[in-house]
Amino acid sequence: MTDYAIGDIQGCYDRLRDVLAKVDFSPSRDRLWVAGDLINRGPASLETLRYIERLGDSAVVVLGNHDLHLLAVALGGHRPKRKDTLHDILEAPDHDRLIHWLRQQRLCVFDAERNLLMAHAGLPHIWSVEQAVTCAREVERVIRSEEAGDYFSQMYGNQPERWCDTLRGMDRWRVITNYFTRMRFIAGDGRLELATKEAADHSPAGFAPWFSYPRQDDVRVVFGHWAALEGNTGSDRFIGLDTGCVWGGALTMMNLDSGEKIHCDCG
Template sequence: MTDYAVGDIQGCFQPLQDVLDKVDFSPSRDRLWVAGDLVNRGPSSLATLRYIHSLGNAADVVLGNHDLHLLAVKYGGHPLKRKDTIQQVLDAEDATLLLDWLRHQHLAVYDADRDLFMSHAGLPHIWSASDAVACAGELESVLRSPDAADYFREMYGNQPERWSPDLTGMGRLRVMTNYLTRMRFVAQDGTLELTAKESISSAPEGFEPWFAYPRADNTRVVFGHWAALEGKTGADRYIALDTGCVWGGELTLMNLDSGERICCDCES
């Protein structure tokens, strides 16, 4: 049995099949960790969702910002954006099944034996892995509840900018969502900067990449979301797997125990 993690698929179903074929992936034997953004911008969001859903217990999925956007369109009444490619999912005969399954996925997962954490955007230095999993659990409970539509209607926004355990209501849920699915640059006090999306060199004044700050633990962090990193963080413990497949880069699969990275060219 081998555990693999894959970066942002974003509806690029054929590259996903190609990279899994390279390792002879079998759901009867292996497990796939999916680092969020299963859908959107690529051509085959529906096929991707159906495949990951079909893996059952052989997949550990965390939701990314594009996955939440799909759910916000479905349950929160938000309009599609100009570059969205998720209408095929919304129109599918099995849309209800797939979207209900999607909203029951995680926002973060932690493997204590490996001391390995995964969320779509990473792990802010102001949280331990257990803090992040607890916050994710709060969000997951809401997404799976009858109140999910209320959450999705109010999900978007950059406020509050910083976590506090005293936050309540939608502000608390929104900032947790932003740390887990949208974070790139943060300040020393944990304040999020959510407008800058380019490389590390583009950090706004007073902000650093979230993985630049020291931590008291040795937890390894698997994440996606930040294609401009091109899979490089400068530290082995921070494993960036979004290598820009949907933008013509590569789809990256990583063996979680050996660290080997297997890539598939997505230029076509």
């Protein structure tokens, strides 16, 4: 069995099948780790979602901001945005099953044997792996519960700016969600700067890329979300797999054992 991790697919179903064909991927033999943003902005969000869902236990999925946006539209009363490509999912006959499946997915996954954590936006330096997993499980329980509608109706927003153990309710859940699915630049005290989407060398004053801060462990982190990085973090520990497929870049997949990266040009 080979485990592969893949960056933001965002509904680019044909490119997904192309890159999987390059390694002769077989769900009976291999597993696909998906670093969030399965859907949206690309041309085939429904086909992509159905394919990953059909992989069953051969898929290890974390939720990205675009996946949460679909749930916010479906469950939280939000309207699709002008550039969204979610209509086919919302109108699909298997809509309810797909939404239910998406709600069961994680915000982060930790593989202790590999000492590897996967989260859509990354892992803030202010959290240990144990704390990150605990925070993720807390919000996952809300997403799966009868409180999900209220959570998704209030999910959007940049406040609170940073984590505090004393936070409760929606403020607590929102900042956890933002660390896992929207983070790029962060301050030393954990404050998030969520407006800037440029590359790592465009840090706003007082902030730096989340992966530039020292950690007290040697965990490796697989993430997506930050297309402007083009996969470059300057460290083998922090593995960026969003290489801008939906924007005409490439779809990138990595063999988690060998470290080999496989690319499919999306231009």
